[in-house]
Amino acid sequence: MQAKIFRWSITAALAGFLFGFDTAVISGAESAIQTLWQLDPLEHGLAVSIALWGTVLGAIVGSWPTDRWGRRRTLSMIGVLYLVSALWSALATDVYTFMIARFLGGLGVGISTVAAPLFIAEISPPERRGRLAGLFQFNIVLGILIAFASNALLGGLGEGAWRWMLGIEAIPAVVFAVLSFQLPESPRWLVGMKGDEGAAAEVLRVVLSDRDESGIQEKIAEIRDAANDEVSRGNFWSSKLRRPITLALALAFFNQLSGINAIIYFAPRIFEMTGMGNQAALLQSVGIGVTNLLFTFVGLWLIDRAGRKFLLFWGAMGNALTLGAVSLAFITGQVAWVPWCIFGFIAFFALGQGAVIWVYIGEIFPNRHRAEGQSLGSATHWVFAAGLTLVFPSVVTLFAPEFVFGFFCLMMLLQLVWILVAVPETRGQSLETLEHELVHIH
DSSP: OHHHHHHHHHHHHHHHHHHHHHHHHGGGTHHHHHHHTTOOHHHHHHHHHHHHHHHHHHHHHTHHHHHHTOHHHHHHHHHHHHHHHHHHHHHOOSHHHHHHHHHHHHHHHHHHHHHHHHHHHHHSOGGGHHHHHHHHHHHHHHHHHHHHHHHHHHGGGOTTHHHHHHHTTHHHHHHHHHHHTTOOOOHHHIIIIIOOHHHHHHHHHHHTTTSOHHHHHHHHHHHHHHHTSHHHHSOSSSGGGHHHHHHHHHHHHHHHTTTHHHHHHTHHHHHHTTTOOHHHHHHHHHHHHHHHHHHHHHHHHHHTTTOHHHHHHHHHHHHHHHHHHHHHHHHHTOGGGHHHHHHHHHHHHIIIIIHHHHHHHTTSSOGGGHHHHHHHHHHHHHHHHHHHHHHHHHHHHHSOHHHHHHHHHHHHHHHHHHHHHHOOOOTTOOHHHHHHHHHOOO
8 A cells, every 4th residue: 555655756756857957958959049049148148937827827726627627637737847848948949939848847846746746645645644745855866966977978979969868757647647647636625625535544444554444534624624614715915824824935935045946057157167078067967866866865765754844944054054065165266176066066955945935835835725735835946946946147247156145045045044933833733733733733
Protein backbone atom coordinates (compact mmCIF):
# COMPACT_ATOMS: atom_id res chain seq x y z
CA MET A 1 0.00 0.00 0.00
CA GLN A 2 2.81 2.41 0.90
CA ALA A 3 4.51 1.61 -2.40
CA LYS A 4 1.32 2.55 -4.21
CA ILE A 5 1.17 5.94 -2.44
CA PHE A 6 4.81 6.54 -3.38
CA ARG A 7 4.08 5.64 -7.01
CA TRP A 8 1.14 8.06 -7.13
CA SER A 9 3.25 10.79 -5.54
CA ILE A 10 6.23 10.34 -7.85
CA THR A 11 3.94 10.34 -10.90
CA ALA A 12 2.34 13.64 -9.89
CA ALA A 13 5.79 14.98 -9.00
CA LEU A 14 6.95 14.39 -12.59
CA ALA A 15 5.11 17.64 -13.32
CA GLY A 16 7.89 19.15 -11.23
CA PHE A 17 10.53 17.52 -13.44
CA LEU A 18 9.02 19.21 -16.48
CA PHE A 19 8.75 22.46 -14.49
CA GLY A 20 12.47 22.33 -13.61
CA PHE A 21 13.56 21.30 -17.10
CA ASP A 22 11.48 24.01 -18.75
CA THR A 23 12.77 26.62 -16.30
CA ALA A 24 16.47 25.85 -16.75
CA VAL A 25 16.71 24.76 -20.39
CA ILE A 26 16.39 28.33 -21.65
CA SER A 27 19.77 29.15 -20.05
CA GLY A 28 21.48 27.28 -22.90
CA ALA A 29 19.42 28.98 -25.58
CA GLU A 30 19.10 32.58 -24.38
CA SER A 31 22.40 33.79 -25.83
CA ALA A 32 21.79 32.08 -29.20
CA ILE A 33 18.33 33.57 -29.69
CA GLN A 34 19.62 37.02 -28.74
CA THR A 35 22.21 36.79 -31.50
CA LEU A 36 19.92 35.09 -34.02
CA TRP A 37 17.11 37.63 -33.79
CA GLN A 38 19.32 40.60 -32.77
CA LEU A 39 17.38 41.39 -29.59
CA ASP A 40 18.06 44.47 -27.48
CA PRO A 41 18.28 43.97 -23.66
CA LEU A 42 14.57 44.54 -23.05
CA GLU A 43 13.50 42.23 -25.91
CA HIS A 44 16.00 39.67 -24.71
CA GLY A 45 14.65 39.81 -21.16
CA LEU A 46 11.07 39.47 -22.46
CA ALA A 47 11.94 36.47 -24.66
CA VAL A 48 13.62 34.70 -21.73
CA SER A 49 10.97 35.64 -19.16
CA ILE A 50 7.86 35.12 -21.32
CA ALA A 51 7.46 31.56 -20.03
CA LEU A 52 7.36 32.99 -16.53
CA TRP A 53 4.56 35.37 -17.48
CA GLY A 54 2.68 32.32 -18.74
CA THR A 55 3.48 30.71 -15.41
CA VAL A 56 1.97 33.70 -13.61
CA LEU A 57 -1.28 33.29 -15.55
CA GLY A 58 -1.23 29.52 -15.03
CA ALA A 59 -0.77 29.95 -11.29
CA ILE A 60 -3.58 32.53 -11.10
CA VAL A 61 -6.11 30.39 -12.98
CA GLY A 62 -4.76 27.01 -11.85
CA SER A 63 -7.24 26.63 -9.00
CA TRP A 64 -10.17 26.70 -11.46
CA PRO A 65 -9.44 23.47 -13.41
CA THR A 66 -8.02 21.86 -10.26
CA ASP A 67 -11.31 22.38 -8.41
CA ARG A 68 -13.71 22.06 -11.34
CA TRP A 69 -12.25 19.05 -13.21
CA GLY A 70 -10.27 17.47 -10.40
CA ARG A 71 -6.59 17.09 -9.63
CA ARG A 72 -6.00 14.07 -11.92
CA ARG A 73 -7.50 15.54 -15.12
CA THR A 74 -5.66 18.80 -14.55
CA LEU A 75 -2.33 16.98 -14.30
CA SER A 76 -3.01 15.21 -17.62
CA MET A 77 -3.76 18.56 -19.28
CA ILE A 78 -0.42 19.91 -18.04
CA GLY A 79 1.46 17.18 -19.90
CA VAL A 80 -0.19 18.20 -23.17
CA LEU A 81 0.78 21.85 -22.66
CA TYR A 82 4.42 20.90 -22.08
CA LEU A 83 4.47 18.74 -25.22
CA VAL A 84 3.05 21.46 -27.49
CA SER A 85 5.39 24.08 -26.03
CA ALA A 86 8.53 21.96 -26.48
CA LEU A 87 7.90 21.13 -30.12
CA TRP A 88 6.73 24.63 -31.07
CA SER A 89 9.66 26.35 -29.32
CA ALA A 90 12.14 24.15 -31.16
CA LEU A 91 10.56 24.93 -34.54
CA ALA A 92 10.01 28.68 -34.00
CA THR A 93 11.04 30.85 -36.96
CA ASP A 94 10.93 34.25 -35.22
CA VAL A 95 10.96 35.66 -31.74
CA TYR A 96 7.17 36.17 -31.63
CA THR A 97 6.20 32.56 -32.34
CA PHE A 98 8.98 31.52 -29.98
CA MET A 99 7.45 33.59 -27.20
CA ILE A 100 3.95 32.18 -27.82
CA ALA A 101 5.31 28.64 -27.56
CA ARG A 102 7.27 29.40 -24.39
CA PHE A 103 4.20 31.12 -22.93
CA LEU A 104 2.19 27.88 -23.32
CA GLY A 105 4.90 25.97 -21.49
CA GLY A 106 4.74 28.57 -18.77
CA LEU A 107 1.01 27.98 -18.41
CA GLY A 108 1.82 24.32 -17.77
CA VAL A 109 4.41 25.24 -15.15
CA GLY A 110 2.02 27.61 -13.35
CA ILE A 111 -0.85 25.13 -13.22
CA SER A 112 1.51 22.33 -12.13
CA THR A 113 2.61 24.35 -9.09
CA VAL A 114 -1.04 24.42 -8.03
CA ALA A 115 -2.23 20.92 -8.91
CA ALA A 116 0.74 18.64 -8.22
CA PRO A 117 1.78 19.67 -4.65
CA LEU A 118 -1.90 19.92 -3.71
CA PHE A 119 -2.66 16.42 -5.02
CA ILE A 120 0.31 14.88 -3.20
CA ALA A 121 -0.55 16.63 0.08
CA GLU A 122 -4.13 15.38 -0.12
CA ILE A 123 -3.21 11.70 -0.63
CA SER A 124 -0.33 11.56 1.89
CA PRO A 125 -0.39 10.28 5.49
CA PRO A 126 0.52 13.15 7.90
CA GLU A 127 3.77 11.54 9.07
CA ARG A 128 5.08 11.21 5.50
CA ARG A 129 3.50 14.26 3.89
CA GLY A 130 6.66 16.37 3.94
CA ARG A 131 8.78 13.78 2.15
CA LEU A 132 6.09 12.84 -0.36
CA ALA A 133 5.08 16.42 -1.18
CA GLY A 134 8.79 17.24 -1.28
CA LEU A 135 9.14 14.87 -4.23
CA PHE A 136 7.74 17.71 -6.32
CA GLN A 137 10.71 19.88 -5.40
CA PHE A 138 13.11 16.96 -5.89
CA ASN A 139 11.80 16.51 -9.42
CA ILE A 140 12.14 20.25 -10.06
CA VAL A 141 15.84 20.17 -9.22
CA LEU A 142 16.31 16.89 -11.10
CA GLY A 143 14.73 18.56 -14.14
CA ILE A 144 17.06 21.54 -13.71
CA LEU A 145 20.10 19.23 -13.53
CA ILE A 146 19.05 17.24 -16.58
CA ALA A 147 18.41 20.48 -18.49
CA PHE A 148 21.87 21.83 -17.66
CA ALA A 149 23.49 18.49 -18.56
CA SER A 150 21.46 18.27 -21.77
CA ASN A 151 22.46 21.80 -22.73
CA ALA A 152 26.14 20.98 -22.15
CA LEU A 153 25.88 17.79 -24.24
CA LEU A 154 23.97 19.41 -27.08
CA GLY A 155 25.94 22.67 -27.06
CA GLY A 156 28.40 21.37 -29.64
CA LEU A 157 25.82 20.76 -32.35
CA GLY A 158 26.34 24.14 -33.94
CA GLU A 159 24.19 27.23 -34.30
CA GLY A 160 20.96 25.18 -34.25
CA ALA A 161 21.84 23.45 -30.97
CA TRP A 162 19.37 25.57 -29.03
CA ARG A 163 16.47 24.01 -30.98
CA TRP A 164 17.48 20.53 -29.83
CA MET A 165 17.89 21.80 -26.27
CA LEU A 166 14.28 23.01 -26.21
CA GLY A 167 12.68 20.26 -28.30
CA ILE A 168 13.97 17.30 -26.31
CA GLU A 169 11.52 18.22 -23.52
CA ALA A 170 8.79 16.56 -25.63
CA ILE A 171 9.98 13.11 -24.49
CA PRO A 172 9.34 13.49 -20.72
CA ALA A 173 6.15 15.44 -21.53
CA VAL A 174 4.67 12.41 -23.31
CA VAL A 175 5.72 10.07 -20.48
CA PHE A 176 4.09 12.26 -17.84
CA ALA A 177 0.85 12.72 -19.81
CA VAL A 178 0.46 8.94 -20.19
CA LEU A 179 1.30 8.08 -16.56
CA SER A 180 -1.03 10.73 -15.12
CA PHE A 181 -4.07 8.86 -16.48
CA GLN A 182 -3.27 6.06 -14.00
CA LEU A 183 -3.60 8.29 -10.92
CA PRO A 184 -6.59 8.13 -8.55
CA GLU A 185 -8.52 11.27 -7.65
CA SER A 186 -7.81 13.09 -4.39
CA PRO A 187 -10.16 11.84 -1.61
CA ARG A 188 -10.56 15.37 -0.29
CA TRP A 189 -11.68 16.61 -3.70
CA LEU A 190 -14.04 13.64 -4.04
CA VAL A 191 -15.69 14.42 -0.69
CA GLY A 192 -15.53 18.21 -0.64
CA MET A 193 -16.17 19.06 -4.29
CA LYS A 194 -17.90 16.05 -5.85
CA GLY A 195 -19.64 14.49 -2.83
CA ASP A 196 -18.50 10.98 -3.84
CA GLU A 197 -17.67 9.40 -0.48
CA GLY A 198 -17.59 5.86 -1.90
CA ALA A 199 -14.76 6.67 -4.31
CA ALA A 200 -12.97 8.63 -1.57
CA ALA A 201 -13.14 5.61 0.73
CA GLU A 202 -11.41 3.45 -1.91
CA VAL A 203 -8.46 5.84 -2.03
CA LEU A 204 -8.34 6.28 1.77
CA ARG A 205 -8.12 2.50 2.25
CA VAL A 206 -4.73 2.74 0.56
CA VAL A 207 -3.62 6.00 2.20
CA LEU A 208 -4.73 4.93 5.70
CA SER A 209 -3.91 1.24 5.44
CA ASP A 210 -3.39 1.00 9.22
CA ARG A 211 -7.07 1.86 9.91
CA ASP A 212 -10.09 -0.43 9.87
CA GLU A 213 -13.33 0.41 8.06
CA SER A 214 -14.69 2.44 10.98
CA GLY A 215 -11.48 4.51 10.96
CA ILE A 216 -11.91 5.17 7.23
CA GLN A 217 -15.48 6.37 7.79
CA GLU A 218 -14.34 8.59 10.66
CA LYS A 219 -11.78 10.21 8.36
CA ILE A 220 -14.41 10.77 5.67
CA ALA A 221 -16.68 12.38 8.27
CA GLU A 222 -13.77 14.61 9.38
CA ILE A 223 -13.13 15.70 5.77
CA ARG A 224 -16.87 16.27 5.20
CA ASP A 225 -17.20 18.39 8.35
CA ALA A 226 -14.14 20.46 7.39
CA ALA A 227 -15.57 21.01 3.90
CA ASN A 228 -18.89 22.25 5.29
CA ASP A 229 -17.79 24.44 8.18
CA GLU A 230 -18.23 28.20 8.28
CA VAL A 231 -14.79 29.05 6.91
CA SER A 232 -14.98 26.55 4.05
CA ARG A 233 -18.38 27.80 2.97
CA GLY A 234 -17.22 31.42 3.09
CA ASN A 235 -15.13 33.45 0.68
CA PHE A 236 -11.41 32.90 0.27
CA TRP A 237 -10.63 36.58 0.91
CA SER A 238 -11.91 36.67 4.49
CA SER A 239 -10.38 37.73 7.80
CA LYS A 240 -10.44 34.14 9.07
CA LEU A 241 -8.01 33.12 6.34
CA ARG A 242 -5.72 36.09 7.01
CA ARG A 243 -2.96 34.02 8.61
CA PRO A 244 -2.50 31.33 5.91
CA ILE A 245 -2.85 33.99 3.19
CA THR A 246 -0.11 36.10 4.79
CA LEU A 247 2.16 33.08 5.25
CA ALA A 248 1.77 32.02 1.60
CA LEU A 249 2.41 35.54 0.29
CA ALA A 250 5.50 36.09 2.42
CA LEU A 251 7.02 32.67 1.73
CA ALA A 252 6.62 33.12 -2.03
CA PHE A 253 7.96 36.70 -1.87
CA PHE A 254 11.15 35.75 -0.01
CA ASN A 255 11.64 32.64 -2.14
CA GLN A 256 12.14 34.74 -5.26
CA LEU A 257 13.86 37.72 -3.62
CA SER A 258 16.71 35.36 -2.86
CA GLY A 259 17.55 35.67 -6.57
CA ILE A 260 17.21 31.93 -7.23
CA ASN A 261 15.49 32.13 -10.61
CA ALA A 262 17.74 34.90 -11.89
CA ILE A 263 20.76 32.79 -10.95
CA ILE A 264 19.40 29.62 -12.58
CA TYR A 265 18.25 31.35 -15.76
CA PHE A 266 21.46 33.30 -16.24
CA ALA A 267 23.97 30.92 -14.61
CA PRO A 268 26.27 30.68 -17.66
CA ARG A 269 26.25 34.47 -18.05
CA ILE A 270 27.05 35.01 -14.35
CA PHE A 271 30.00 32.62 -14.58
CA GLU A 272 31.19 34.33 -17.78
CA MET A 273 31.33 37.58 -15.74
CA THR A 274 34.15 35.93 -13.75
CA GLY A 275 36.20 35.42 -16.93
CA MET A 276 35.17 31.88 -17.89
CA GLY A 277 34.61 30.88 -21.49
CA ASN A 278 31.15 29.91 -22.70
CA GLN A 279 31.66 26.12 -22.62
CA ALA A 280 33.26 26.23 -19.16
CA ALA A 281 30.33 28.32 -17.94
CA LEU A 282 27.87 25.73 -19.25
CA LEU A 283 29.75 22.98 -17.40
CA GLN A 284 29.78 25.03 -14.18
CA SER A 285 26.01 25.33 -14.56
CA VAL A 286 25.81 21.53 -14.37
CA GLY A 287 27.52 21.90 -10.99
CA ILE A 288 24.57 24.03 -9.88
CA GLY A 289 22.21 21.23 -10.86
CA VAL A 290 24.23 18.57 -9.01
CA THR A 291 24.46 20.69 -5.86
CA ASN A 292 20.74 21.43 -6.01
CA LEU A 293 19.89 17.74 -6.31
CA LEU A 294 22.17 16.54 -3.50
CA PHE A 295 20.96 19.07 -0.96
CA THR A 296 17.34 18.56 -1.93
CA PHE A 297 17.90 14.95 -0.83
CA VAL A 298 19.11 16.26 2.52
CA GLY A 299 16.10 18.57 2.80
CA LEU A 300 13.66 15.73 2.06
CA TRP A 301 15.35 13.57 4.70
CA LEU A 302 15.06 16.32 7.31
CA ILE A 303 11.67 17.86 6.53
CA ASP A 304 9.59 15.35 8.52
CA ARG A 305 12.29 14.97 11.17
CA ALA A 306 13.54 18.49 11.94
CA GLY A 307 10.48 20.34 10.63
CA ARG A 308 9.68 23.06 8.14
CA LYS A 309 10.65 26.05 10.32
CA PHE A 310 14.07 24.59 11.12
CA LEU A 311 14.89 24.16 7.42
CA LEU A 312 13.59 27.61 6.51
CA PHE A 313 15.70 29.28 9.22
CA TRP A 314 19.02 27.60 8.45
CA GLY A 315 18.42 27.86 4.71
CA ALA A 316 17.88 31.61 4.97
CA MET A 317 20.94 31.98 7.21
CA GLY A 318 23.12 30.15 4.68
CA ASN A 319 21.63 32.11 1.77
CA ALA A 320 22.46 35.42 3.45
CA LEU A 321 26.06 34.35 4.12
CA THR A 322 26.75 32.99 0.63
CA LEU A 323 25.11 35.88 -1.22
CA GLY A 324 27.10 38.28 0.94
CA ALA A 325 30.24 36.34 0.03
CA VAL A 326 29.45 36.64 -3.72
CA SER A 327 29.06 40.40 -3.32
CA LEU A 328 32.34 40.60 -1.40
CA ALA A 329 34.14 38.52 -4.04
CA PHE A 330 33.17 41.01 -6.75
CA ILE A 331 34.12 43.97 -4.55
CA THR A 332 37.59 42.57 -3.82
CA GLY A 333 38.16 41.16 -7.30
CA GLN A 334 38.45 37.59 -6.00
CA VAL A 335 36.04 36.37 -8.68
CA ALA A 336 37.46 32.83 -8.67
CA TRP A 337 35.42 32.32 -5.48
CA VAL A 338 32.12 33.25 -7.14
CA PRO A 339 31.24 29.78 -8.51
CA TRP A 340 31.90 28.18 -5.12
CA CYS A 341 29.79 30.79 -3.34
CA ILE A 342 27.00 30.24 -5.88
CA PHE A 343 27.18 26.50 -5.23
CA GLY A 344 26.92 27.23 -1.49
CA PHE A 345 23.90 29.44 -2.08
CA ILE A 346 22.21 26.71 -4.14
CA ALA A 347 22.92 24.16 -1.38
CA PHE A 348 21.29 26.28 1.34
CA PHE A 349 18.38 27.22 -0.91
CA ALA A 350 17.71 23.55 -1.75
CA LEU A 351 17.92 22.62 1.93
CA GLY A 352 15.60 25.41 3.08
CA GLN A 353 13.18 27.31 0.87
CA GLY A 354 13.41 24.88 -2.03
CA ALA A 355 12.48 21.87 0.10
CA VAL A 356 9.76 23.66 2.05
CA ILE A 357 7.81 26.07 -0.16
CA TRP A 358 5.52 23.74 -2.11
CA VAL A 359 5.01 21.45 0.91
CA TYR A 360 4.16 24.33 3.23
CA ILE A 361 1.74 26.20 0.97
CA GLY A 362 -0.09 22.92 0.33
CA GLU A 363 -0.57 22.38 4.08
CA ILE A 364 -1.76 25.67 5.53
CA PHE A 365 -5.12 26.23 3.79
CA PRO A 366 -8.51 24.59 4.49
CA ASN A 367 -9.49 21.68 2.24
CA ARG A 368 -12.17 23.67 0.39
CA HIS A 369 -9.82 26.61 -0.23
CA ARG A 370 -6.57 24.69 -0.74
CA ALA A 371 -6.51 25.08 -4.52
CA GLU A 372 -7.15 28.83 -4.22
CA GLY A 373 -4.44 29.12 -1.57
CA GLN A 374 -1.97 27.13 -3.65
CA SER A 375 -2.85 29.35 -6.60
CA LEU A 376 -2.23 32.50 -4.56
CA GLY A 377 1.17 31.32 -3.33
CA SER A 378 2.19 30.10 -6.76
CA ALA A 379 1.05 33.28 -8.50
CA THR A 380 2.97 35.45 -6.04
CA HIS A 381 6.06 33.30 -6.51
CA TRP A 382 5.87 33.56 -10.29
CA VAL A 383 5.06 37.28 -10.47
CA PHE A 384 8.33 38.02 -8.70
CA ALA A 385 10.19 35.34 -10.69
CA ALA A 386 8.98 36.79 -14.00
CA GLY A 387 9.70 40.35 -12.95
CA LEU A 388 13.23 39.55 -11.81
CA THR A 389 14.00 37.58 -14.95
CA LEU A 390 12.64 40.36 -17.15
CA VAL A 391 14.81 43.07 -15.59
CA PHE A 392 17.91 41.04 -14.69
CA PRO A 393 19.79 41.59 -18.01
CA SER A 394 19.19 45.33 -17.69
CA VAL A 395 20.01 45.43 -13.96
CA VAL A 396 23.41 43.74 -14.37
CA THR A 397 24.13 46.25 -17.14
CA LEU A 398 23.23 49.26 -14.98
CA PHE A 399 24.59 48.08 -11.62
CA ALA A 400 27.77 46.34 -10.56
CA PRO A 401 27.19 42.66 -9.56
CA GLU A 402 28.21 43.35 -5.96
CA PHE A 403 25.17 45.60 -5.55
CA VAL A 404 22.82 43.06 -7.13
CA PHE A 405 23.96 40.21 -4.89
CA GLY A 406 24.10 42.53 -1.89
CA PHE A 407 20.41 43.31 -2.40
CA PHE A 408 19.55 39.58 -2.47
CA CYS A 409 21.58 39.15 0.74
CA LEU A 410 19.57 41.89 2.46
CA MET A 411 16.31 40.16 1.52
CA MET A 412 17.50 36.95 3.17
CA LEU A 413 18.34 38.80 6.38
CA LEU A 414 14.78 40.17 6.42
CA GLN A 415 13.46 36.67 5.88
CA LEU A 416 15.34 35.43 8.94
CA VAL A 417 13.44 37.91 11.10
CA TRP A 418 10.10 36.88 9.55
CA ILE A 419 10.76 33.17 10.15
CA LEU A 420 11.58 33.73 13.82
CA VAL A 421 8.55 35.95 14.45
CA ALA A 422 5.73 34.63 12.28
CA VAL A 423 6.22 31.07 10.92
CA PRO A 424 4.43 28.18 12.73
CA GLU A 425 5.50 24.54 12.47
CA THR A 426 3.24 22.15 10.50
CA ARG A 427 5.18 18.88 10.81
CA GLY A 428 3.26 15.68 11.57
CA GLN A 429 -0.24 17.18 11.80
CA SER A 430 -3.24 16.23 9.69
CA LEU A 431 -4.53 18.79 7.21
CA GLU A 432 -7.78 19.09 9.18
CA THR A 433 -5.86 19.73 12.44
CA LEU A 434 -3.78 22.42 10.74
CA GLU A 435 -6.96 24.00 9.42
CA HIS A 436 -8.27 24.31 12.98
CA GLU A 437 -5.01 25.75 14.33
CA LEU A 438 -4.31 28.24 11.53
CA VAL A 439 -7.83 29.37 10.68
CA HIS A 440 -10.15 28.89 13.63
CA ILE A 441 -8.39 31.40 15.88
CA HIS A 442 -10.59 33.47 18.18
